[in-house]
Amino acid sequence: MKKQQQLYKGSLNTIIMKLLENHGRMYGYEITQKVKEITEGEMNLTEGALYPALHKMESEGFLDVEMERVEGRVRKYYKLTESGVKETNNKLEELESFVRNMQQIMNLKLS
Template sequence: MKKQQQLYKGSLNAVIMRLLEQNGRMYGYEITQKVKELTVGEMNLTEGALYPALHKLESEGFLDVELERVDGRIRKYYKLTESGVKETNHLIEELDNFIKNMQSIVNLKLT
């Protein structure tokens, strides 16, 4: 399973940004749980991987942060900026091409 986690790491930004695109805004724990749910537990997104990625995307101007008080605690919600939406489309397109290319290689028939 360790090697699989390395494969997922390369697509982490695309995963985060696609989820935010689909859901409008989310907080960190919610993102980790959604990834687990969508991949039926195959992809375990740790806080140690998630938060540095979120902070980097925020510093690059792709995410906005909204603070909201929930049950007496401050919760950080992340949402895409306008440039974040464009970057998401770009990343998904790149990932889609990568997947198609990998399928072509993996499914090669020996003639």
Template sequence: MSNSKLYKGSLNTIILKLLNEHDKMYGYEITQKVKALTKGELKITEGALYPALHKLEAEGLLDVEVAKVDNRLRKYYKLTETGTKETVTKLEELAEYIKTMQALVNPKLA
């Protein structure tokens, strides 16, 4: 990620959230989707994205589907049943974190 280390801890949640909203996505598509949604504010680097995807896959939260696209193989990632449940938990944790930070940084808005 180019802009801030603050986003680093939320990378897994971002990936899970995106996959929860889309049936399946491939690596490059995820980077572009995040870039578009944040209007270029958040850029996920390859060096951060793939270790996160592989870790989530190893934990059994993501499943992989391979298809042939334009003379090459494309690896699509999608949520497993456990992954879908974990997404809900992770999003709740993130919302709680944002609320806590809001209370610390800007008590009037909290």
């Protein structure tokens, strides 16, 4: 399981951006729970990995942040900016190409 986490780590921004593309806006804990749900518990995003990634994408102009009071607490919602939507498309194309290449390598027959 630990080794798999290393594989996921390189795709963290892409995962976050894809979720935001699908859901419009999400808060941090919601993102962690959605990833856990989708992967049936195989992938667990920690706050230590998630929030630095969110803050970096925000500083790069890929995310907007909206503050909203929910049950007496302020919650930060993240959503893609216009440049974030473009970056998401670029990241998804890169990832699809990577997966395709890995599948070709994995399907090689030993001679």
